[in-house]
Amino acid sequence: MRTMQSHIAGKFRGWVQAVVAVALVSVIAACGGGGGGDSSSSSNNSSTTLNGGSLPASPTQQPIAATAANTVPITVGPGVNGVINIPTVSVTVCPPGTTSNCQTINNIQVDTGSFGLRLVSSVLNSSLLNGGLPISTLTSGAQLAECATFADGYTWGTVRTATVQIGGETTATGIPIQIIGDKASSTVPSPGCGSGSAENTVSDLGANGILGIGTAPNDCGATCANAGTAANYSNYFSCPGGTSCTRTAVPLAQQVANPVANFTADNNGVIVQMPPVSNTGAASATGTLVFGITPAGTQSNNALAAAQTFTTDAFGNMNNSVFNGTTVQAFFDSGSNAYFFADSSLAQCGSNFAGFYCPSAAQTRSITLGGLSSTRASVSIGILSASTLFSNSSNYAFNDLAGQIGGSSSFDLGLPFFYGRHVYYGIDQTLSGGQTPYVGF
Template sequence: MYGIPNAFVRALREPRSFLLAVLLALTAGLAACGGGGGNSDNSSGGSSNSGSSGDTSSLPAGPQQQPVAATAANTVAVTVNRGLTGNMPNIPTVSVTICVAGTGNCQTVNNIQVDTASFGLRVLASALGNFSGTLPTTTSNGATLAECTAFADGYTWGTVRSADVKVGGETASNIPIQVIGDLATSTVPTACSNIGPAQNSSQALGANGILGIGVAPWDCGAACTTSALASNYYACPNGTNCSNTTVALASQVANPVAHFPVDNNGVILQMPPISNNGQSSATGTLVFGIGTQSNNAMNASQRFATNQWGNLSGSYNGRSLDAFLDSGSNGIFFDDSSIAQCGGNLGTFYCPAKPLALGATLTDVNGNSGNVSFNVVSASALLNGGSNFALNDLAGQFGSSSSLDLGLPFFYGRYVYYGQDQAINGGTQTPYVAF
């Protein structure tokens, strides 16, 4: 698709937040009808499965790992609540401080989404305000460098700028980031706008930016150093007339974790166990480094070697699938025609008549396999009239029918590890996920 290597497309184009328009419609219904989730009217999201049960007593107990306290320098608190738009469930966010490189001139931006299936920091120009103008732009042959980043629900467009990035007590010094929405809409290349809707505002994005902390150290890698890919990097003389360009690794939007001076070999996303009926909020911890400090030991029972973008193989109901673990997806997304979809305002979220306990198999790039389990509860019941925003049983069909996207619901009650690809820089560690 769009000239980008398939693995790169899969990593960046899977959903960060499913069907924003659906949830906006749900909120509108709640405002009009005054709540009362589980009913057949718009207060339950307009579901066509108004009889779907929210009784989760038959479900097996989920994982119960508790996050460590976010008090050490290599940690930062992760929050899930009603968020900036007030209608987006399962959006995990952190605070990130952005500085003019090598100075104390900094700005902290809250509500940055944690995304384990993309790579690099992308922050809205509107969230930075006038501060964005203090960050120097990156250039390509004297022209301003811009990027079109493809996601399943649209694209982000904006300049590449250099900055120091601070998360918790860790700092990635003088790395390229993307500032979203700082170029005129008239500059958006056709190859970019063809991807889908622009995600260049907090209302569209559901957050003030995206912190991509997946396994890759850069967001494109070697492919963009040799080929001017149609929907990736652009040279924009005077900020206009943008055309495809190659870009060296040093100028590509960089995963901050891989560029920390210490604790740079991976991350652990720790989300708390929550009720199978959902709850209004949840607070977890993002831990930097694996086996580098007393609070980040490797204690996973299953470990899977991935490709360079964090992808695996999988199987569900006898079908072979592409699989990945993605905190940036707010549901577990897979195709199963035997599960009733909600319809109405909830679209292709699942609304089974009874809660379901399901399983799948993951297979890594070395052929090693392991089983995973997850639950599916009616989205109509889970959302509870718009009062629940932390949901561990939310699922639906979205994106490719050949994908198994283990989104944020899979993370609750688990420590999920992402080992950085250090072999690409001459190290010995190859990328992996574990839990």
Template sequence: MRTMQIAVKLKGWTQAVAAVVLVSVLAACGGGGGGSSSSSSNSSSTLNGGSLPASPTQQPIAANAANTVPITVGFGVKGVINIPTVSVTVCAPGSTTNCQTINNIQVDTGSFGLRVVSSQLNSSVLGALSPITVAGGAQLAECATFADGYTWGSVRSASVTIGGETASNIPVQIIGDKAASTVPAGCTGVAENTASDLGANGILGIGTAPNDCGATCANASTATTYSNYFACPGGTSCTRTAVPDAQQVGNPVANFATDNNGVIVQMPPVGDTGASSATGTLVFGINTQSNNKMAAAQTFTTNRSGDLTNSVFNGTTVQAFLDSGSNGYFFADSSLSLCNSPYTGFYCPSSAQTRSISLVGLNGAKTTASIGILSAATLFGNGSNFAFNDLAGQLSGSSSFDLGLPFFYGRYVYYGIDQTPGGQAPYVAF
């Protein structure tokens, strides 16, 4: 997830390859309804001689079961477009009363683990979240690196409830609870330690990995150079450290008592020129309840991070990924015109465009996905819309193809969490 504010600065996300989120500078009010489209027609003025592929039309199920929670796209914290959010309840470990529900937590299938901005937690809950320590009693902190920034904060134990599912006593990152003076030299870029910087009150990483780093941070041989984690004796003088999997920031879904093998992200269809808001459903578990049966046309096994590394776009092998934390499609295509300021970095073709990518799983499964692209300037011309299914931007010189939130509208997208060795391989499906 990478974010961008018009004419202000770039902001980052938690995978190695980035996508973009735009903050509207136009006066706007977030709507409340369930995925209503403000414009769904293929008007000649909008398409300008071009064409768009047919949009998928699946509707989300009602979020009225224990293994579901509503997803909302709207104005949110700061008027950021295409930011899907849920409410998350954080409790002191072992407590059912010292709890707080935090709204506007971004749903990010491209990262792993819960991160909450410290200023959004009241003093009672924050003070009761036990700091995790490493050898010698040093406090554990994490620099969660983004494409062009980072979140810095302590790692603490918390119980996390989403919908009716609870992950007890898991490591979470508390963003911005440590002074800027404690940021270690190895943590560089733009600090994104406030809700304003993030455009959300936190990030819920629910992708295909059970934790956010794995062997790279667990093994001393690699951790000394590449670990996201730092030991801070006395809360300062932080240095990189190896951290076992159990102490790494954990994917809450993988730690649920039940319905813990994956998620389904269900978003409603939206019109070609966007919608004021959209309400979907996040479903926990796959083939564990009557409401989460696997009904995808095809399943693609991935690497641990959910990447389809053998995909092909314009004759070139690319790393493709389906990331709800990205607000658009992001890829390199020199044939598409780029926007002028203030929409720099987005595509502004003179007519509607269609592009296709061949998605290839590690299991050899293949399909062709076609995406539609309208000029970002046209889409943002209506300042009251926050949900778009045909927004695209550039990843300069990139060998990656990011299928961001526009791909999710009108689809059920499945994520199987890595349970190897001995269990299911990570996968995506739709």
């Protein structure tokens, strides 16, 4: 998840996570799965001419109604801090193993580019913060904390255990989550906890928390579980007495967990469904998050109906994609508020919209997506000048906003890609002999 920041006061303040979700994890190749030969996407919607240039046809799929137990509404709007293109849902947390003394928290960002639930401590009631959600401990008795590193900063806080409810779905037991900002800044390990500024408040995040529901069942995997790699790369820390925190290995069962993978049902994946929006933006957008994907799902509303599916690595990356003749790592990331990629032919904005593209005319770019299987699909995206889009200060939903990414090896298909589409994420179940991770649309 990667949300660009602009220097316009308030509205475009964002937070920037590493383009490979929780960048501390290693890339783990997954084998098998996926579809057959080459294919390409299409739409019946006509292309649009703007500012002397043209945009590709926009997809037109509509979300289903969020009325079933395995659904929850997604809202894009001003949110808690006026950040554009931030999709949010409501999440309920309870003390582990119970469904009482619970708290429902709104404005939690839906992030398919990360894994696990993270809540800002200030939004929790005192009952949950002061004992209701117990702090995880290691065999030594030390507190367990996590430093999740982002491209422009980090979040720091304890790992705790909670039962998580979203819509009508509930985790079977308490699962590890991160509470952001519940430890004093003096406890942040240095070196070892990322560079940049701390992003431990609602204002910093632009949301009350992050719901990471990508393809991985937890946020680090073998890198943090293996003592050899954890010594240098783990994002987990042992804090005896709550202080003097040092990097540590953590077994999978204690790592911050993808809640969906731990639901009692509908736990093999998610479908993110967003409505189409105007090429010049919309004040808001309401979509649907669907849990479970048939055939492994148990509902009639979650069939796998993707025109293209791609077997990915463990973290949802399509590593055999091609843009401008260069092989790139592409990924569908609802937690990014724009398309992010490197293209020197696109004019960048001035300081008011730093990091975004501001071409003088509408632009179209194409990328060929490729995962671990032989499936290939060409996708065209539209780009309008950020200054044109942001000229209407009432709009918060944009389908053609794009920005610069560091380097030329990644292509982030952020929230603009999701408008008018159903995007599928099959969770990695290979450790239990199940499905390999995949994405589709």
